[in-house]
Amino acid sequence: METARPMIQLGVNVDHVATLRQLRQTLYPDPLEAARLAQLGGADNITVHLREDRRHIQESDVARLVRELSIPVNLEVSLDLVILEFAVLIRPAEVCFVPERRAERTTENGLSVRLLTDRLRPVIRRLSDSGIRVSLFIDPVPDEIEAACRLGVDAVELHTGAYAESRDPESRAHRLECLRSAARLAGSRGLAVHAGHGLGYDSVVQVAAIPEIETLNIGHAIVSRAVFVGLETATRLMKERMVTARRGTT
Numbered sequence: 562m563e564t565a566r567p568m569i570q571l572g573v574n575v576d577h578v579a580t581l582r583q584l585r586q587t588l589y590p591d592p593l594e595a596a597r598l599a600q601l602g603g604a605d606n607i608t609v610h611l612r613e614d615r616r617h618i619q620e621s622d623v624a625r626l627v628r629e630l631s632i633p634v635n636l637e638v639s640l641d642l643v644i645l646e647f648a649v650l651i652r653p654a655e656v657c658f659v660p661e662r663r664a665e666r667t668t669e670n671g672l673s674v675r676l677l678t679d680r681l682r683p684v685i686r687r688l689s690d691s692g693i694r695v696s697l698f699i700d701p702v703p704d705e706i707e708a709a710c711r712l713g714v715d716a717v718e719l720h721t722g723a724y725a726e727s728r729d730p731e732s733r734a735h736r737l738e739c740l741r742s743a744a745r746l747a748g749s750r751g752l753a754v755h756a757g758h759g760l761g762y763d764s765v766v767q768v769a770a771i772p773e774i775e776t777l778n779i780g781h782a783i784v785s786r787a788v789f790v791g792l793e794t795a796t797r798l799m800k801e802r803m804v805t806a807r808r809g810t811t
């Protein structure tokens with residue numbers, strides 16, 4: 562029997578489980594064990610970012626996650642050709658292109674799809690030909706959505722950082738409106754709409770209520786909460802908030 566598709570999905574980013582491990586070069590904590598607990602808590606997919614400096618997730622983590630998990634893996638990558646060949650070899654369900662700067666603490670901006678179109682086109686084709694879905698992490702602005710659409714990707718992930726970090730009510734309302742209209746535009750162009758970055762247990766509510774958004778990718782807040790309540794519970798609490806917020810709108 563076919564199970565009903567959940568109305569909004571949660572991708573749990575387990576990078577920071579690997580951050581803790583790499584800090585001491587220990588064998589623990591294991592991102593795969595974390596992913597399994599996140600799945601028990603309701604995660605619909607697992608996201609990891611294989612950074613050029615390998616500061617947290619390693620190739621072996623990605624390979625094990627893809628091989629062992631029964632839920633899809635979304636692999637975040639830069640335009641690094643070695644990493645791209647690795648992705649083709651390992652075949653995660655989805656690859657999401659993100660911009661990367663060595664000195665940044667975490668991904669800062671969305672991709673400049675318009676500027677990178679010529680570099681993106683062949684690698685998107687290579688991944689698509691290998692049966693891997695492709696997503697682009699972009700700021701919620703119309704020009705980037707149109708550029709992503711022209712490249713024929715499957716999905717865009719809207720950068721929620723500016724919304725999540727804005728403190729004064731006026732700029733928060735403005736940032737939320739940008740996300741709403743970007744989601745509407747992307748949806749109307751036939752793109753699957755994902756969103757994420759910087760979302761917490763409170764800021765997730767308004768974003769999860771945006772009807773076009775299919776998936777939210779969240780890491781730092783969930784892994785931080787897990788220190789106190791465990792990863793399964795931390796994931797369940799986030800998923801419940803998302804589902805409740807979405808139910809309020811449909």
Ligand code: PXP
Pocket residue numbers: 574576610637657659667668698718756757758759760778779780781782
């Ligand atoms: N989406 C993308 C594209 C990201 O790069 C990250 C951070 O790795 C996230 C979502 C998750 O962000 P956070 O850890 O702030 O929840």
